[in-house]
Amino acid sequence: MSASDDRPAVPAESPSVDPPGQGAATHTTKEPENRWSTAFREIVGGSWGVSVGAVLLAILAGSILIVATDENVRAAAAYFFARPGDMLSAIGSAAGDAYAALFRGSVWNYRADSFADGIRPLMVSLNYATPLIGSGLGLAVGFRAGLFNIGGQGQMILAAIGAGWIGFSLQLPWPLHMLLAIVVGMITGALWAAIAGVLKAVTGAHEVITTIMLNHIAFYLLFFLLATPGLLQAPGSANPKTPPMQSSAVMPKIFGSGYHLHLGFVLALLAVAATWWLMERSKLGFTFRAVGENPRAARVAGIDVGRTTVWVMVVSGALVALAGVTQVLGTSTTGFSTDVDAGMGFDAITVALLGRSNPVGVLGAAILFGAFRAGGATMQAAEGIPIEIVTVIQSLIVLFIAAPPLVRAIFRLPKPGSAPRRKAGDPAKEVAA
Amino acid sequence: MKLELRGITKRFGSLVANDQIDLVVNPGEIHCLLGENGAGKSTLMNVLYGLYAADEGEVLLDDEVVHFDGPGDAMEAGIGMVHQHFMLVPVFTVAENVMLGHEPTRAGGRLDLEQARAKVREIADRFGFHVDPDAIVEDLPVGVQQRVEIIKALSRDAQVLVFDEPTAVLTPQETDELMAIMRQLRDDGAAIIFITHKLREVREVADRITVIRRGKVVGEAEPTSTDAELASLMVGRSVELVVAKGEPQFSDALLEVENLEIVDRDGLVLVDDVSFEVRGGEILVVAGVQGNGQTELAESLLGLVEPSSGSIRLDGVELVGRSVDGFLREGIGFVPEDRSVDGLVGTFTVAENLMLDRLDGPPFVKGASLQIGARDEFARRAVEEFDIRTQSIHAPAGRLSGGNQQKVVLARELSRELRLLVASQPTRGVDVGSIEFIHERIVATRDAGVPVIVVATELDEALALADRILVMYRGRIVGIVPADTPRDVLGLMMAGIAPEEGSKVA
Ligand SMILES: Nc1ncnc2c1ncn2[C@@H]1O[C@H](COP(=O)(O)OP(=O)(O)OP(=O)(O)O)[C@@H](O)[C@H]1O
Ligand SMILES: [Mg+2]
Numbered sequence: 044m045s046a047s048d049d050r051p052a053v054p055a056e057s058p059s060v061d062p063p064g065q066g067a068a069t070h071t072t073k074e075p076e077n078r079w080s081t082a083f084r085e086i087v088g089g090s091w092g093v094s095v096g097a098v099l100l101a102i103l104a105g106s107i108l109i110v111a112t113d114e115n116v117r118a119a120a121a122y123f124f125a126r127p128g129d130m131l132s133a134i135g136s137a138a139g140d141a142y143a144a145l146f147r148g149s150v151w152n153y154r155a156d157s158f159a160d161g162i163r164p165l166m167v168s169l170n171y172a173t174p175l176i177g178s179g180l181g182l183a184v185g186f187r188a189g190l191f192n193i194g195g196q197g198q199m200i201l202a203a204i205g206a207g208w209i210g211f212s213l214q215l216p217w218p219l220h221m222l223l224a225i226v227v228g229m230i231t232g233a234l235w236a237a238i239a240g241v242l243k244a245v246t247g248a249h250e251v252i253t254t255i256m257l258n259h260i261a262f263y264l265l266f267f268l269l270a271t272p273g274l275l276q277a278p279g280s281a282n283p284k285t286p287p288m289q290s291s292a293v294m295p296k297i298f299g300s301g302y303h304l305h306l307g308f309v310l311a312l313l314a315v316a317a318t319w320w321l322m323e324r325s326k327l328g329f330t331f332r333a334v335g336e337n338p339r340a341a342r343v344a345g346i347d348v349g350r351t352t353v354w355v356m357v358v359s360g361a362l363v364a365l366a367g368v369t370q371v372l373g374t375s376t377t378g379f380s381t382d383v384d385a386g387m388g389f390d391a392i393t394v395a396l397l398g399r400s401n402p403v404g405v406l407g408a409a410i411l412f413g414a415f416r417a418g419g420a421t422m423q424a425a426e427g428i429p430i431e432i433v434t435v436i437q438s439l440i441v442l443f444i445a446a447p448p449l450v451r452a453i454f455r456l457p458k459p460g461s462a463p464r465r466k467a468g469d470p471a472k473e474v475a476a
Numbered sequence: 477m478k479l480e481l482r483g484i485t486k487r488f489g490s491l492v493a494n495d496q497i498d499l500v501v502n503p504g505e506i507h508c509l510l511g512e513n514g515a516g517k518s519t520l521m522n523v524l525y526g527l528y529a530a531d532e533g534e535v536l537l538d539d540e541v542v543h544f545d546g547p548g549d550a551m552e553a554g555i556g557m558v559h560q561h562f563m564l565v566p567v568f569t570v571a572e573n574v575m576l577g578h579e580p581t582r583a584g585g586r587l588d589l590e591q592a593r594a595k596v597r598e599i600a601d602r603f604g605f606h607v608d609p610d611a612i613v614e615d616l617p618v619g620v621q622q623r624v625e626i627i628k629a630l631s632r633d634a635q636v637l638v639f640d641e642p643t644a645v646l647t648p649q650e651t652d653e654l655m656a657i658m659r660q661l662r663d664d665g666a667a668i669i670f671i672t673h674k675l676r677e678v679r680e681v682a683d684r685i686t687v688i689r690r691g692k693v694v695g696e697a698e699p700t701s702t703d704a705e706l707a708s709l710m711v712g713r714s715v716e717l718v719v720a721k722g723e724p725q726f727s728d729a730l731l732e733v734e735n736l737e738i739v740d741r742d743g744l745v746l747v748d749d750v751s752f753e754v755r756g757g758e759i760l761v762v763a764g765v766q767g768n769g770q771t772e773l774a775e776s777l778l779g780l781v782e783p784s785s786g787s788i789r790l791d792g793v794e795l796v797g798r799s800v801d802g803f804l805r806e807g808i809g810f811v812p813e814d815r816s817v818d819g820l821v822g823t824f825t826v827a828e829n830l831m832l833d834r835l836d837g838p839p840f841v842k843g844a845s846l847q848i849g850a851r852d853e854f855a856r857r858a859v860e861e862f863d864i865r866t867q868s869i870h871a872p873a874g875r876l877s878g879g880n881q882q883k884v885v886l887a888r889e890l891s892r893e894l895r896l897l898v899a900s901q902p903t904r905g906v907d908v909g910s911i912e913f914i915h916e917r918i919v920a921t922r923d924a925g926v927p928v929i930v931v932a933t934e935l936d937e938a939l940a941l942a943d944r945i946l947v948m949y950r951g952r953i954v955g956i957v958p959a960d961t962p963r964d965v966l967g968l969m970m971a972g973i974a975p976e977e978g979s980k981v982a
Contacts (some may be wrong), residue, residue, distance in 0.1 A: 326844055347801065
């Protein structure tokens with residue numbers, strides 16, 4: 044990982060606001076003399092500390108909610124001064140039971156009789172994570188290039204239209220049919236995103252505005268296609284829903300029919316590797332990052348900023364589209380309707396933020412969110428804790444990351460870029476003794 | 477107020493940027509800090525200003541130990557600083573910037589902008605500046621932005637003033653005015669620290685001189701020292717202040733600029749009917765007071781601005797109308813005027829910056845992929861050869877000292893196969909030792925038969941490098957004269973007055 048990885052992904056700190064190269068002097072640093080905080084800083088290191096800190100704080104806040112709404116805790120609180128131990132143990136068991144259920148529902152069901160059943164929750168988590176990986180990567184690529192692609196919803200819808208139409212209407216053998224559907228879906232999603240890129244490159248229209256508008260257009264386009272017989276609507280039905288996918292277009296389950304996890308997860312992992320390569324090792328990714336960090340210097344270096352913007356949107360859109368494709372060809376293959384994106388275009392923002400716009404980080408963040416979703420259901424079923432608690436935790440994560448100074452202050456983290464980060468074994472040209 | 481720094485040590489990881497530095501600045505004294513790029517001057521000032529916490533040592537004001545938790549505290553204590561890289565909010569007005577940090581308020585917490593405006597006017601009048609309190613800072617030329625920084629520093633009645641390379645971006649006239657202001661402040665009893673790489677300025681205003689090398693104080697120098705003495709003290713070896721160069725040996729290469737006209741968005745003519753030729757093997761210096769069209773002229777030579785008419789031909793090939801990439805592919809090396817904005821991506825590593833404009837093929841790119849090995853290998857060589865002081869080739873370029881950032885840009889542009897070199901202010905902010913080296917490299921490029929254009933606002937630089945000097949005024953060429961033209965004639969030409977012999981074309 045190069046040092047350029049750890050720039051903040053929050054678009055509010057985009058380079059146009061804060062010209063790079065203003066040097067260290069712009070960063071106000073307090074370096075505490077306290078060795079504990081120094082040690083702590085070394086452990087959490089850089090901006091990853093903010094991600095971990097944000098998750099921990101959010102879970103802590105979630106625990107407070109769980110505890111505060113727990114019947115037993117409230118009952119014990121009534122006689123707190125008489126027997127404080129009761130309340131403390133009620134608190135402990137409320138939070139403990141909740142997180143035990145969360146774990147049981149998302150990672151390993153220790154109450155199951157067989158390994159096959161025990162591991163099922165993890166499979167469910169990974170399945171939930173699959174579309175978040177693709178869409179999170181798409182957002183991350185945009186962030187690194189200084190673009191805020193809020194158009195995930197629209198791009199996923201267009202991907203679903205493309206892939207879905209191929210998936211149910213054509214007659215082709217597997218895997219050709221599936222591959223064709225995947226490719227077409229990614230292309231339609233990418234082209235949809237490219238519209239925003241072209242608008243930005245040619246007219247300077249801000250991508251946040253245009254992608255939001257394109258979301259609406261995509262939504263109503265799909266609505267229209269689904270409501271009009273002969274287009275996407277399932278024949279002989281009045282519901283705004285497509286026909287199911289042909290089995291030759293469906294992504295196979297990875298571990299047999301016992302688990303939901305499908306090929307889409309493998310594709311998402313490939314996308315992680317491909318995105319890493321693209322951003323760190325390819326010429327195109329280099330231009331993406333250069334334009335994102337300092338468009339003026341990029342221009343002087345002969346990089347066509349407008350064209351690069353379009354390519355960023357194409358790549359970002361294609362990755363988001365992968366999420367849409369895996370939804371219709373893998374997760375729910377019985378046809379889709381206008382809610383096909385399931386809000387994932389927006390969850391992707393959180394995932395990309397939490398993952399620090401780094402492909403591997405995005406993978407981790409997506410799996411974490413997948414686990415929250417899977418575990419939240421169990422928590423609701425087993426402990427009666429509303430699944431909304433998971434949404435609360437996710438929202439708090441965004442809040443804490445979008446307000447890094449707060450997390451930094453609480454955890455006394457240095458501002459990224461202010462403290463030197465040494466890499467062992469660097470062939471450094473040492474200055475001074 | 478008397479300022480004393482005692483045993484200041486500041487480390488960045490394993491790098492000791494300041495090593496047990498002692499410094500005393502008395503009231504009514506201009507104290508010059510001299511030192512190579514990366515010697516630790518700005519770091520020391522940032523410690524003083526509360527931007528960095530020192531690892532060891534203390535700051536004393538009037539013999540009392542003070543402790544600053546941030547610039548706010550330092551300002552409170554009467555310290556003002558004009559930073560090497562401006563710290564103004566570009567979208568704020570002058571008055572808003574000046575009051576930022578200690579906003580005067582009226583009843584109910586409303587900002588008292590009027591008071592800030594009055595303050596700006598008062599200070600501007602005192603020193604004879606012309607600054608509009610309601611102008612937006614980003615619209616102002618750098619020289620004026622600098623003044624805003626000064627006004628900001630003075631608005632808090634600072635008794636200790638730090639000027640960190642304030643003159644790097646100023647024209648010689650502006651520099652003279654600034655030095656007059658500094659003297660005036662000194663005579664009013666302020667303690668002033670002045671950092672510069674220009675020895676002429678040091679000799680002119682310094683009461684005392686302290687030299688820092690590699691984070692340590694290496695000694696004091698007398699203001700009466702010669703340039704050569706100061707230079708060798710700074711760098712630790714003797715330095716050639718003027719690079720030896722022989723008569724130009726012309727090659728067949730040729731840059732022809734004909735009837736070039738550049739008009740800005742508002743229809744203002746920035747470059748007006750400019751024609752000249754540069755032959756391979758000669759250096760043409762474009763001189764003039766900044767803002768007379770040199771910037772745009774230089775930028776048009778890389779396709780960054782599109783001329784409204786005229787032609788640019790390199791070896792007979794028309795370049796106007798091509799993309800920047802199209803210019804670069806012709807083998808044009810370009811050193812932009814403002815390195816931190818146009819020359820570098822601050823968050824990219826030194827190695828990445830060294831290949832920033834070389835993405836069109838081997839050795840750094842093969843097919844679609846970057847050649848990390850070739851990049852790092854080249855970076856290591858460039859760092860060695862250009863003496864770029866960095867902790868590692870993987871350190872973000874924005875963290876390098878100002879002069880070292882400049883060397884990164886130069887290393888990149890001079891290391892490629894060149895057919896034309898256009899360098900704007902190539903030695904801005906660079907120490908004397910590195911100036912010597914950079915001048916040598918530019919002369920070597922010329923001697924390799926490449927046409928070279930250097931844009932200079934500094935007469936010393938113009939005279940040191942030029943085979944011929946083209947002087948611009950208000951977008952027009954005043955004249956193209958030989959390098960041995962007397963300084964006063966050049967000075968008049970820069971003010972728009974053509975030399976008596978007519979605009980003699982050398
Ligand atoms: N925030 C930082 N993190 C890591 N290293 C730093 C930081 N700031 C400065 N340095 C390093 O400390 C050294 C001293 O830098 P400083 O900016 O003080 O030099 P300088 O004397 O002002 O040089 P110049 O004349 O080029 O402005 C340099 O090697 C620089 O790379
Ligand atoms: Mg400096």
